[in-house]
Amino acid sequence: MSGHGIRRRLVVLLSASVAxxxxxxxxxxxxxxxxxxxxxxxxxxxEGARTIMLLDLPKLAALARAPAGPDDDDDDDDDxxxxxxxxxxxxxLRLSSRGAPQTGYRPGVGHAMxxxxxxxxxxxxxxxxxxGYQVRVFERPGVRGRLVNQTATRMAQVLLVxxxxxxxxxxxxxxxxLRPLRRVSDAIALRDATRLDPIDRxxxxxxxxxxxxxxxxxxxxxxxxxxxxxAFTADAAHELRTPLAAIKIQAEVALGAVDxxxxxxxxxxxxxxxxxxxxxVRQLLLLARLDQAPAAPxxxxxxxxxxxxSAARFAGAALDKGMMLELVAGDACTVSAEPVALGVLVDNLxxxxxxxxxxxxQVRVVVEPAPIALAVLGDGPAIDRAVQARLVDRFYRAEGxxxxxxxxxxxxxxxxxxxxxxxxxxxxxxxxxxFGATVSFE
Amino acid sequence: xxxxxVEDDALLGNGIEVGLRQAGFTVDWARxxxxxxxxxxxxxxxxxxxxxxxxxxxxxxxxxxxxxGGNDAPVLILTARDLVADRVAGLEAGADDYxxxxxxLVELVARIRALLRRARGRSVPxxxxxxxxxxxxxxxxxxxxxxxxxxxxxxxxxxxxxxxxGMALSRAxxxxxxxxxxxxxxxxxxxxxxxxxRKKLGADLIQTIRGVGYVVRKEPA
Numbered sequence: 001m002s003g004h005g006i007r008r009r010l011v012v013l014l015s016a017s018v019a020x021x022x023x024x025x026x027x028x029x030x031x032x033x034x035x036x037x038x039x040x041x042x043x044x045x046x047e048g049a050r051t052i053m054l055l056d057l058p059k060l061a062a063l064a065r066a067p068a069g070p071d072d073d074d075d076d077d078d079d080x081x082x083x084x085x086x087x088x089x090x091x092x093l094r095l096s097s098r099g100a101p102q103t104g105y106r107p108g109v110g111h112a113m114x115x116x117x118x119x120x121x122x123x124x125x126x127x128x129x130x131x132g133y134q135v136r137v138f139e140r141p142g143v144r145g146r147l148v149n150q151t152a153t154r155m156a157q158v159l160l161v162x163x164x165x166x167x168x169x170x171x172x173x174x175x176x177x178l179r180p181l182r183r184v185s186d187a188i189a190l191r192d193a194t195r196l197d198p199i200d201r202x203x204x205x206x207x208x209x210x211x212x213x214x215x216x217x218x219x220x221x222x223x224x225x226x227x228x229x230x231a232f233t234a235d236a237a238h239e240l241r242t243p244l245a246a247i248k249i250q251a252e253v254a255l256g257a258v259d260x261x262x263x264x265x266x267x268x269x270x271x272x273x274x275x276x277x278x279x280x281v282r283q284l285l286l287l288a289r290l291d292q293a294p295a296a297p298x299x300x301x302x303x304x305x306x307x308x309x310s311a312a313r314f315a316g317a318a319l320d321k322g323m324m325l326e327l328v329a330g331d332a333c334t335v336s337a338e339p340v341a342l343g344v345l346v347d348n349l350x351x352x353x354x355x356x357x358x359x360x361x362q363v364r365v366v367v368e369p370a371p372i373a374l375a376v377l378g379d380g381p382a383i384d385r386a387v388q389a390r391l392v393d394r395f396y397r398a399e400g401x402x403x404x405x406x407x408x409x410x411x412x413x414x415x416x417x418x419x420x421x422x423x424x425x426x427x428x429x430x431x432x433x434x435f436g437a438t439v440s441f442e
Numbered sequence: 443x444x445x446x447x448v449e450d451d452a453l454l455g456n457g458i459e460v461g462l463r464q465a466g467f468t469v470d471w472a473r474x475x476x477x478x479x480x481x482x483x484x485x486x487x488x489x490x491x492x493x494x495x496x497x498x499x500x501x502x503x504x505x506x507x508x509x510x511g512g513n514d515a516p517v518l519i520l521t522a523r524d525l526v527a528d529r530v531a532g533l534e535a536g537a538d539d540y541x542x543x544x545x546x547l548v549e550l551v552a553r554i555r556a557l558l559r560r561a562r563g564r565s566v567p568x569x570x571x572x573x574x575x576x577x578x579x580x581x582x583x584x585x586x587x588x589x590x591x592x593x594x595x596x597x598x599x600x601x602x603x604x605x606x607x608g609m610a611l612s613r614a615x616x617x618x619x620x621x622x623x624x625x626x627x628x629x630x631x632x633x634x635x636x637x638x639x640r641k642k643l644g645a646d647l648i649q650t651i652r653g654v655g656y657v658v659r660k661e662p663a
Contacts (some may be wrong), residue, residue, distance in 0.1 A: 246454035276453065
């Protein structure tokens, strides 16, 4: 689920950001603490030196001999005891406390670092102006670092415990925050294929609304296309009923016929009816295939050649109706389409022109080279504009024509034309009279 | 019995026309709403068979016009749509019955007969007159145990006369209900049919009123 993905991502990002900030804070605090500790330790050294300066030598000798503390050998706890050296003017060591390193004389005063046996000692020296003694106090090596580290470790420990707690809290609150999203996904998951009404967007957070809106738009499109499909199926079933009724009635007429002429007439009518139904079913299947499958890949096709083949197929039908079928085509005229589909397109146009043209009339098939277009023009009855607009509707058949048709021919033409970037235009036929259809390729 | 068939589909219209003729009806076939309206204005039909999906004037409009004009001939609707709403709309608009395509010819004929019967105020399929019992569906007259076969036209004339007992029907009136638009009517056709009926059923059933027409007398009460 996407909810989990977002949750995990948010928690990881949040924890990482917090950890980064905390690490920065930790580093800053560490530096700060170190300075603080150094200042304090320096001050203590100075104070220690001044205290020793106040004492006279015999007292100092007693102090130097005294054990530094109850746990003299314990490295951890004798930090606070003073370690010192007292040097005279000549650089002779007069006194050295327990625990003070055996370093040589250094004449300078003030803070200094003394390396002695691998350790770096913080020292502070003062000179007694009257007697000329130099007093040097020592601080055990590593004391400052230990103090700083202890402080830093304590802070890090708090953070280390805090981070998982924060992550857990983040996980829970993000889960809570994403609940509206879960509600949306539940609302969608609950739907079956038949429920295409829009998802309620009232209780949905603004961040998710664009998603829900997009989904609703998709649902609307789906629902429209489904409704269109259902209407088509219903229309198709109804369209089949009339020829089926005719076949059935003609069969009953044949059975009840009293003479041979009547019977054979009815039989011929049955065959005619079956042919008509077959044609309707074929057109329906063709349209269904055009609707479902993606268009067959286009290739260069000679439109003039396709038009010539198609015209040849309808020569007989034209002659039967006493019509003059004429092809006006020049050189090869290459368009990008699929040859069989293009043939179906031209067939449908010529078939219509012959079927709905006037007996003894003309049908002219024109292939225009530039811009490339195919026109099928007739000189039969003109069709007014309002009717023309409806001709491409599925199952629409113009009124008052005696010819039988499926009402699908122009729908098929439009569908094929669309698939190959062409456009169907209806208008006047030969010399501005009659009716014509033009398919223009881009 | 003259019926008007309003059907735009050539194949189906032809089948129904021939089928109804086989069943003994006289059929005029109008192929669109305009023709139907014209026919209804000029001819009195015993019944109208109406397809709802018509060019020019929709079937429902033909029906509405028919009823608005005070014509109460029974109307049987043919429809390809079997939604309840479609059928209800048809019946509400004044249709008497409907059939959904595809249908049986025999059912169509049976429903037409039933509608005609009801229109004449009868509820049984046969017409009784004295000792005679006419069954229009089987084109036969029963007199006791005897069964007399009639031709479709003889039967139609007899039904017409029996249904208008005591009223003289003119030759022109009988011709009109017997012959469709494109049928040749010989000048003495009705006389010939009456002659045959008299030979089969006895000379005194149908009487001639000179200058007026033919009549079957009412049964003595």
